[in-house]
Amino acid sequence: MQSSHLSTTTKPRVVICRNLGPDVMPLLEGRSDVEVVVWPEDSSCDRKWLLEQVRGAAGVLLMFPEKADKALFEAAGPSLRVVSTMSVGYGAQFRPPIKLSQRSTRSTEHIDLTELTNRGVKLGYTPDVLTDAVADITVMLALMASRNAGSTINLVQSGEWPKFRWAPFAFCGPQISTLPSSPDRTVGFLGFGRISQATLKRLIPFGITSCLYTANPHSPPATDRDTAILSHHPTLKTLRRVTADELARSSDIVFVLAPGGESTKHLVDEAFLRKMKKHSVLVNASRGTLVDSDALAKALSEGWIWGAGLDVVEGEPNITLDHPLVKEPRCVILPHIGSASIETRIDMATLALNNLLAGVFGEELPAELKI
Numbered sequence: 001m002q003s004s005h006l007s008t009t010t011k012p013r014v015v016i017c018r019n020l021g022p023d024v025m026p027l028l029e030g031r032s033d034v035e036v037v038v039w040p041e042d043s044s045c046d047r048k049w050l051l052e053q054v055r056g057a058a059g060v061l062l063m064f065p066e067k068a069d070k071a072l073f074e075a076a077g078p079s080l081r082v083v084s085t086m087s088v089g090y091g092a093q094f095r096p097p098i099k100l101s102q103r104s105t106r107s108t109e110h111i112d113l114t115e116l117t118n119r120g121v122k123l124g125y126t127p128d129v130l131t132d133a134v135a136d137i138t139v140m141l142a143l144m145a146s147r148n149a150g151s152t153i154n155l156v157q158s159g160e161w162p163k164f165r166w167a168p169f170a171f172c173g174p175q176i177s178t179l180p181s182s183p184d185r186t187v188g189f190l191g192f193g194r195i196s197q198a199t200l201k202r203l204i205p206f207g208i209t210s211c212l213y214t215a216n217p218h219s220p221p222a223t224d225r226d227t228a229i230l231s232h233h234p235t236l237k238t239l240r241r242v243t244a245d246e247l248a249r250s251s252d253i254v255f256v257l258a259p260g261g262e263s264t265k266h267l268v269d270e271a272f273l274r275k276m277k278k279h280s281v282l283v284n285a286s287r288g289t290l291v292d293s294d295a296l297a298k299a300l301s302e303g304w305i306w307g308a309g310l311d312v313v314e315g316e317p318n319i320t321l322d323h324p325l326v327k328e329p330r331c332v333i334l335p336h337i338g339s340a341s342i343e344t345r346i347d348m349a350t351l352a353l354n355n356l357l358a359g360v361f362g363e364e365l366p367a368e369l370k371i
């Protein structure tokens, strides 16, 4: 393994934009059939370094901060066979650092799929292995947003707890689990793929009996799948594909778990938020671009909805203390850590590496995005 490509070898060269850690990097040891170049520092890969190293490479393994855009494809040239992203998302929003005052809703992809397909380059990604980790954190966000975790943790960490006088209804929020005294809870999913289904599975033991979802309008009904889910979970009484309008009006918790990109941009906008129940909670663990941040901040400050739990925010990571959502006490924000469990990240890194090597040697990728 080396950190520059000055060798004269004719072996295919792969560029890896981050050290993948002690559990995964050893998989490359003893590989004499490939020249490996790894960004040598423990930080985001420098763009200039990447564009230099990728010249003549057969494969590149990258993650969100790095863009596989036109400039990268041009720098790599015709030798490039595979781009392997250590993520399930490939249409992530990416923005260069900008000031809040210059915030715009413009978004671009972290992988330029048009360039990729025009050049016949394969794309490896990491679906499935992160489903459980993201579903776990999605449920955690629903609980945190409902039960005021943001403002109460802040109370403790700012040293204000001693000043707080216990009161019967202080910091109370809506309960997710169903009580005999309360009506059955309905959850709504914008997008009903693997992560949504895994989230629903975790919520059924909370007493959730009704689930609504929306799907890509071009996708056919998934009647067999829904019948199988219902028969597997006898306490779930309803599982129905509905319009976004019905979902907003009927759900106690709305989970945003659809892919990013232009077609889903601001799916949750002011009109959607105005239809939601007053005690409902919005959770977004997919892409920031799906939710209009300004509309959500207004919904929270004017009390149209109860709270929000976000793992992703439009314009991340440039979310600073003056961001309107950071200022909202009922908004819990995590810095895009949905898949960040040790086990999952090892699995993702391993899959990304296997995708990379398979692509370089013209083999079938373990997880290829068929575009």
Ligand SMILES: O=CC(=O)O
Pocket (backbone or CB within 6 Å): 086, 087, 088, 089, 090, 130, 286, 338, 339
């Ligand atoms: O957001 C995380 C991913 O796409 O893997």
